[in-house]
Structure formats: structure tokens, C-alpha cells
Amino acid sequence: MTEAKTAGGVALRLHRIRRAFDDLVVIRDLTLNIDAGEFLAILGPSGCGKSTLLRILAGLLVPDGGTLDVTPTDAERRTAFVFQDAQLLPWRTVLENAALPLELMGVGRAERMARARASLAEVGLAEAESRYPAQLSGGMRMRVSLARALVVQPRLLLLDEPFAALDEITRFRLDVRLRDLWIERGMTVVFVTHSITEAAFLADRAVVLTRKGGGIKLDRRFALPRVRNNELRLSPQLAKEMQNLLDAMEEEA
Amino acid sequence: MRKALPAAIPFLIVTLAMEWLVREGWIKAFLVPPPSAVFRTMIGDAPELFAALAKTSIGALTGFALSAFGGIAIAVFLSSSRAIQRAFYPYAVFFQTVPIIAIAPLLVIWFGYGMRTVVASAFIVSIFPVIANTLDGILSTDPALRDLFRLYGASPSATLWKLRFPAALPQILTGLRIAGGLAVIGAIVGEFIGGQGLGSVVDVARTQQRTDKVFAAVLLASLLGLALFGFINILSRIALRRWHASEQN
Amino acid sequence: MTFPRRTFLKILPAGLLAACGNSSKIRLALNWKPDPEFGGFYAADYAKHGLDVEILPGGSGTPTVQMIGAGSAEFGIIQADELLLARARGNDVVALFAAFGNSPLGIMAHASRHLESIGDVLKNGTLAIESGLPYARLLKRKFGFDHVKIVPSPGGDLTAFLNDENFAQQCFVTAEPLQAKRKGVDVKVFPISDIGYNPYTTVMAAGGDLVRMNPGMAKNMVAAVGEGWRAYLDNAAPANERMHAINPSMEAADYAEIAEAQKPLIESSPLGKMTTERWDTLAAQLKELGDIPQAPPADQCFRDL
Numbered sequence: 001m002t003e004a005k006t007a008g009g010v011a012l013r014l015h016r017i018r019r020a021f022d023d024l025v026v027i028r029d030l031t032l033n034i035d036a037g038e039f040l041a042i043l044g045p046s047g048c049g050k051s052t053l054l055r056i057l058a059g060l061l062v063p064d065g066g067t068l069d070v071t072p073t074d075a076e077r078r079t080a081f082v083f084q085d086a087q088l089l090p091w092r093t094v095l096e097n098a099a100l101p102l103e104l105m106g107v108g109r110a111e112r113m114a115r116a117r118a119s120l121a122e123v124g125l126a127e128a129e130s131r132y133p134a135q136l137s138g139g140m141r142m143r144v145s146l147a148r149a150l151v152v153q154p155r156l157l158l159l160d161e162p163f164a165a166l167d168e169i170t171r172f173r174l175d176v177r178l179r180d181l182w183i184e185r186g187m188t189v190v191f192v193t194h195s196i197t198e199a200a201f202l203a204d205r206a207v208v209l210t211r212k213g214g215g216i217k218l219d220r221r222f223a224l225p226r227v228r229n230n231e232l233r234l235s236p237q238l239a240k241e242m243q244n245l246l247d248a249m250e251e252e253a
Numbered sequence: 254m255r256k257a258l259p260a261a262i263p264f265l266i267v268t269l270a271m272e273w274l275v276r277e278g279w280i281k282a283f284l285v286p287p288p289s290a291v292f293r294t295m296i297g298d299a300p301e302l303f304a305a306l307a308k309t310s311i312g313a314l315t316g317f318a319l320s321a322f323g324g325i326a327i328a329v330f331l332s333s334s335r336a337i338q339r340a341f342y343p344y345a346v347f348f349q350t351v352p353i354i355a356i357a358p359l360l361v362i363w364f365g366y367g368m369r370t371v372v373a374s375a376f377i378v379s380i381f382p383v384i385a386n387t388l389d390g391i392l393s394t395d396p397a398l399r400d401l402f403r404l405y406g407a408s409p410s411a412t413l414w415k416l417r418f419p420a421a422l423p424q425i426l427t428g429l430r431i432a433g434g435l436a437v438i439g440a441i442v443g444e445f446i447g448g449q450g451l452g453s454v455v456d457v458a459r460t461q462q463r464t465d466k467v468f469a470a471v472l473l474a475s476l477l478g479l480a481l482f483g484f485i486n487i488l489s490r491i492a493l494r495r496w497h498a499s500e501q502n
Numbered sequence: 503m504t505f506p507r508r509t510f511l512k513i514l515p516a517g518l519l520a521a522c523g524n525s526s527k528i529r530l531a532l533n534w535k536p537d538p539e540f541g542g543f544y545a546a547d548y549a550k551h552g553l554d555v556e557i558l559p560g561g562s563g564t565p566t567v568q569m570i571g572a573g574s575a576e577f578g579i580i581q582a583d584e585l586l587l588a589r590a591r592g593n594d595v596v597a598l599f600a601a602f603g604n605s606p607l608g609i610m611a612h613a614s615r616h617l618e619s620i621g622d623v624l625k626n627g628t629l630a631i632e633s634g635l636p637y638a639r640l641l642k643r644k645f646g647f648d649h650v651k652i653v654p655s656p657g658g659d660l661t662a663f664l665n666d667e668n669f670a671q672q673c674f675v676t677a678e679p680l681q682a683k684r685k686g687v688d689v690k691v692f693p694i695s696d697i698g699y700n701p702y703t704t705v706m707a708a709g710g711d712l713v714r715m716n717p718g719m720a721k722n723m724v725a726a727v728g729e730g731w732r733a734y735l736d737n738a739a740p741a742n743e744r745m746h747a748i749n750p751s752m753e754a755a756d757y758a759e760i761a762e763a764q765k766p767l768i769e770s771s772p773l774g775k776m777t778t779e780r781w782d783t784l785a786a787q788l789k790e791l792g793d794i795p796q797a798p799p800a801d802q803c804f805r806d807l
Contacts, residue, residue, distance in 0.1 A: 085397065
């Protein structure tokens with residue numbers, strides 16, 4: 001594998017984005033700049049438009065109004081998406097699932113399997129490669145989903161509440177792993193979550209959306225160390241950041 | 254063998270009860286033959302019955318194979334767009350609702366007396382469940398998975414063959430299970446019209462008032478249906494073994 | 503131990519009938535859709551004889567002889583050879599009134615083939631018959647089926663016949679030929695009676711128990727249908743109208759024409775009466791064909807009430 005490990009990230013500029021579904025205006029007028037290589041968490045109550053925003057960033061939804069600029073432009077598909085449910089193809093092995101994006105992009109079999117194997121190793125699943133999703137635990141399935149996302153060496157990684165259905169210990173482990181991967185690769189990460197703890201632990205910057213209309217309630221950069229570990233979870237610094245987020249969330253609830 | 258036992262017990266009980274009821278005169282033998290008479294006829298008329306079974310099997314299996322491949326192909330075609338579904342699905346429903354007996358004289362005109370009418374009848378009667386179940390399976394793919402494919406730039410054809418079709422397999426197999434039994438029925442009806450196989454045995458035996466022979470032929474037809482059902486179950490086990498809840502444990 | 507139970511089961515329905523007298527509903531099951539073949543049964547005045555009769559129209563494959571045996575109809579229309587088969591299978595059915603002294607069963611072929619006899623029909627082409635019936639076996643014995651393709655009878659449908667000049671089929675000489683002519687095809691008809699097979703046809707029969715337990719009802723029924731047939735032969739119109747209302751698939755004019763055409767087959771015997779000789783002949787024929795193991799005495803097969 002000759003691909004450079006640091007893929008770098010993209011910068012995204014959303015200007016006056018608007019998106020409605022039938023009569024419901026989910027995002028009214030959103031302007032937001034995301035720097036290259038940033039780790040951004042998006043928080044908000046249910047129905048605030050955070051999933052819609054994420055899908056617009058992915059290019060899966062087209063905004064009704066406003067512009068989205070991506071720098072550098074995504075000539076080669078290097079956007080990856082991780083859903084809340086692992087969304088693996090149950091009739092394929094773990095290895096085949098991890099290789100799927102490369103397969104769809106036309107990469108040859110030998111190369112894509114090799115890259116998939118490397119990706120699985122990054123998330124600690126090297127031994128499981130010939131198992132089927134039905135034989136895996138929830139945490140393992142989510143790791144496969146993560147490996148699949150990483151296999152394309154993404155410059156933009158989007159996650160929609162990926163760890164919400166997992167138990168706490170697994171969640172903590174995957175948080176740390178994700179953060180480490182982000183440091184290694186330098187990609188831009190946008191992480192939607194319900195959890196204030198997770199947002200504060202994982203991200204450098206958090207945006208809290210308003211209850212309706214996708215407006216920005218709070219946009220705050222954290223004063224926290226670059227390397228995060230479990231000790232941080234109980235530190236007063238983290239608690240302070242969390243309090244800010246909590247206040248903002250409570251006002252919108 | 255142990256797996257077959259629970260199913261065999263009710264059959265044995267009913268058979269013994271029937272035999273006793275007829276011998277004691279509670280049921281008239283000319284209306285419902287005692288199982289012993291049916292068994293004797295099976296052995297006595299074995300050459301005729303099993304030759305007929307062979308013919309019916311060919312008709313039913315050919316009709317079923319055509320339904321399976323044709324039905325899946327039609328469903329894949331219908332899945333390509335909403336407009337196409339709206340234009341052509343009603344005609345597929347036609348296959349479900351047309352009473353085969355009503356179009357029997359037409360079948361004979363088009364296909365002649367013999368195997369072709371039998372296959373046509375089996376096909377017409379059994380194709381709709383394949384179309385309906387396959388189409389439903391293809392159209393019910395998880396939207397999130399479809400998004401995933403879209404994200405990585407998959408062509409519609411890649412999405413169909415790598416995602417929607419495999420995901421639809423459980424439902425396709427359900428459709429095939431239903432179609433199997435119907436194909437046997439369709440073949441028998443086709444044989445009433447076209448004159449061969451078990452259908453013809455039943456038709457002729459009926460006019461001869463040989464209810465024992467009618468029952469023997471019907472029993473063989475049921476066994477054929479059962480065999481086809483079992484075959485599809487084996488296919489299902491192979492295809493879904495590793496990943497679908499229905500075949501786990 | 504079996505005796506009381508069997509007799510009990512046999513007595514029960516007949517006994518109920520006897521107990522209720524003639525005021526319970528009597529069902530007469532037909533073996534085809536209403537048409538002039540049944541004219542006299544529709545013309546009969548059952549009420550006059552104290553009977554409350556419901557006529558149950560039939561169709562292709564209506565199992566009238568089994569219905570009598572099972573008790574789902576008190577009287578039914580059957581053919582004489584069917585009755586002999588039924589008795590051989592243990593179904594105690596007894597004939598009471600034969601509407602057709604001569605069988606209207608026949609084979610019809612396109613006139614354009616210029617065939618001379620039944621044997622000619624079997625020389626080539628396709629022949630649609632109910633091959634389970636005794637007459638079919640007789641045909642096979644006499645002429646062989648080696649040169650003709652035998653296919654199932656289409657049950658009154660003429661599509662195949664009209665479509666193919668070399669297609670011949672079983673028919674009632676009074677019915678299908680007329681319909682074919684209406685559709686523009688001239689036919690030649692060969693009665694089965696020509697080869698010496700002439701069972702009583704459109705015979706009203708009942709279960710042996712009913713006749714034994716309730717002879718009064720049976721007698722009244724025979725009297726009623728006898729009068730009905732006489733009335734129908736006199737003037738078919740009222741009954742034809744009644745039948746046409748139930749079965750409009752034939753034109754009213756056809757009803758009239760067929761009613762007229764079938765008269766010779768009906769009037770050739772004392773109306774409805776049967777003879778020992780005819781039953782004995784038929785029984786012998788069926789035994790010879792192997793359809794029944796023994797020829798039963800005629801007095802078991804029919805009653806003259």
C-alpha cells in the first residue's frame with residue numbers, strides 16, 4: 001500500500017443554506033464555516049435539522065437555497081459516512097463489507113482487499129475478516145462500519161450518532177480510537193451527536209442548533225488538550241465545557 | 254428421520270381413523286374410499302399412476318422454472334421506474350385474477366392438446382407470486398443502504414445487482430415457495446384441459462366413479478407439491494444460511 | 503355390532519323425510535345447465551301432487567349419482583350406465599323415470615369431411631370424448647384409437663370444434679349440432695345408438711332407502727314428472743321460458759328448436775317407462791367391457807312406480 005497516511009481534510013463553507021421537506025422548513029438560513037482538518041460536533045434537540053445538515057454536507061441532499069463550497073473540490077470521492085446503524089450488507093463477509101466503497105469505485109480486487117484488511121487492522125478487527133455480520137456484536141459491527149468509511153482515505157468523515165446504540169465502555173473505546181485516527185490522518189470530521197459528554201470529549205469545536213429551523217444557538221471552540229484519554233473524562237475542564245453546552249441545549253429543549 | 258416424525262403422526266392418526274370410519278359404515282366407501290383401497294390402487298395401478306406422475310412433474314417443473322426466471326426478470330424490469338410500474342403492473346395482476354378454466358379453450362387453440370398447454374397453465378397460475386414478492390423485495394431496500402451506494406457513486410445497475418437483488422433474496426424465495434404449489438395445481442388443471450398426466454387420471458377415474466383412483470392420483474400430486482416445496486427450502490438454506498434470521502438456528 | 507349403526511344411518515334421513523311427510527323440501531339435482539333436455543321436469547306441477555320441489559341446476563361434472571348417495575339431493579338426473587357403475591361401487595341408487603327412451607349421445611364432425619359412419623371419424627383427426635365413459639371403451643374396442651388423437655371433451659364449449667375442420671367431439675345430437683350450425687359450421691351427427699349402445703338417458707333416480715321408506719313420495723314424484731313431460735311435449739313454451747331465465751346462454755329460439763328436435767328420442771317409448779330387457783342388455787354390455795364385475799338383476803336397478 002503506497003497511499004500516504006495523512007490524507008488531509010477539506011474546508012467547507014455553507015452560505016445561507018435552506019432546505020425544506022414539503023411544507024416543513026427544516027433549515028431556514030444557515031451559514032457555517034468549517035476549517036480543513038477540524039473536528040466539529042453538532043448538537044441539538046430532535047428535529048433541529050442536524051441529520052439533514054449532515055446529508056447536505058455529504059452531497060446526498062441538495063439544498064433548496066444557498067451555496068455549499070468544498071475546498072479542495074471533491075474530484076475523487078473522498079467523503080465517508082457512518083450511520084447510526086452499522087448498515088453492513090449481511091450477505092457479505094466483514095472483509096467484503098469493508099472493501100465495498102472501493103468496489104463501487106472500480107478498484108481492482110487484490111488492491112481493495114489489501115486496503116480493506118489494513119483498514120480493519122486500524123479498528124482492531126483483523127481476525128474477524130471472514131465472519132459474517134450476523135455473527136458479530138453491535139460494537140464490532142460499528143467498527144466494521146468505521147473501517148469501511150476509512151478505507152477510501154476520506155478527506156471528509158461524517159458520522160450521524162454512530163455510537164448511540166452501543167454500551168458505554170465500547171462507546172468510550174471507540175471515541176478514543178476515532179480521535180486517534182483523526183490525529184493520524186488529518187481529515188475533517190463532522191460528528192452529530194445527542195450526547196454532550198461525547199461532543200465535549202471528542203471535538204475541538206461544537207455547534208448547537210436551535211430547536212427549529214436549523215439556526216445556530218451556540219458555536220464554541222474548546223480549550224482542551226489535543227490528545228484525549230479517559231482521564232480527561234473526569235476533569236474539571238471538560239465539565240466546564242460541558243456546562244456551556246448543557247446551558248445552550250436546555251434553552252433550546 | 255426424527256425431523257419427519259412430528260409431521261407423520263397426525264397423518265397416521267387420520268389414516269387409521271378414516272379406515273375405521275369407512276369399515277364401520279359411518280362414511281360411505283363410494284364417497285370417500287378407505288385408505289387401504291387407495292393403497293391397493295397405488296400398487297395395482299402403479300405403472301399408470303407413476304407414468305402420469307412423471308408427466309405431471311415435467312409439466313409442473315417446466316412451468317415453475319419459467320415462472321421463476323420470467324417472474325424475477327419481470328419484477329426487475331418493473332423495479333426500474335415508477336412510471337413503468339404504473340404502466341405494466343396491472344397486467345401482472347391479470348395473471349393472478351384470470352380464472353384458468355375460463356381461458357381453457359383459448360389455451361388449447363394457442364398451444365394445442367398436450368404438454369404445452371399444461372406448461373402454459375402451470376406458468377399462468379404460478380407466476381404472479383414470484384413477480385409480486387420479488388418486486389416488493391427489490392423496492393423495500395433500506396434507504397440508508399441506498400444512500401451508502403449513492404455516496405460512493407454506484408451506478409443504478411450496480412445498486413440493483415450488488416444491493417437490491419441480494420437484499421430481496423428472502424422475499425424472492427418466499428415467492429418461489431408459493432409458486433411451487435401453484436405450479437402443481439396449474440399443471441393438473443392444464444391436464445384436465447389438455448388430457449395427460451395425473452389430471453387426466455383424475456378426470457377419467459371420476460367418470461368411472463373410481464374414487465380410490467382419484468384419491469391415489471391426488472395423493473401423488475400432493476407429494477409432488479411437497480417435493481417442490483422441500484427443494485425450494487433447500488435452496489433457501491444454501492442461499493440464506495449465513496445471514497438471514499429465517500435460516501439461523 | 504355394525505348392523506344397528508349402518509341401518510341407523512340409513513334410516514335416519516329417510517325416516518326424517520317420512521316423519522315430515524311430503525311437506526319438506528325435495529331437491530332434484532340436474533346433471534347439466536337447464537336446457538330442453540330437462541324440459542318436462544321444469545314443466546311439472548309438483549305442488550299438485552303435494553310435493554315442494556327445488557330443482558338444482560348443474561353443469562359440467564356435477565356428481566348427481568354421488569349426491570343421491572350422500573343425501574344432498576333426494577332425486578337426481580343420471581344416465582343408466584352411470585347407475586350401474588354406482589351400484590357396483592356400493593351406491594344404492596334406483597331408476598324411476600327415463601325421459602329419453604333413446605340416448606341422444608353422439609359424435610359430431612364437420613360435414614365437409616364427408617364421413618359416412620362413426621368408424622370413419624376414428625380414421626384421422628382429433629376426437630374429443632369423455633374417455634372414462636363406457637361408450638368410449640366400446641368405441642375403442644370396435645374401431646381402435648390408433649389413427650385418431652383422443653383428447654378430453656371440452657364440456658359443451660365449441661371453440662376447438664369451430665376452429666379445426668378435423669376436430670370431432672362428443673355431443674347430444676339435439677344440442678351442440680344446432681349451436682355449431684348457428685356459428686356457421688354444418689355438421690354430420692353419428693348417434694352412439696348406431697353401434698348398439700343405447701342406455702336410458704336423463705333418468706330420474708333416487709336412493710334405494712328413499713324408495714323403500716317413502717314409496718308414496720316416490721310415486722307422486724314419478725306421476726308429477728310424467729305429467730310434466732306430457733305437458734312439455736304438448737307445449738314447450740312456458741317451461742322453455744322458465745329455463746331460459748336461468749340459463750340465457752342459448753337463445754329462446756334455440757330452446758324451441760331443440761325441444762322440437764328431441765321429441766323422437768322421447769316419444770319412442772311409453773313415456774318414462776323402462777323395461778327389464780333394456781337394463782339386462784346394458785348390464786351385459788358393461789360386464790363385457792369390464793366396467794362392472796357382475797350384471798345385477800334389472801329389478802334392483804329400476805322400479806316401475
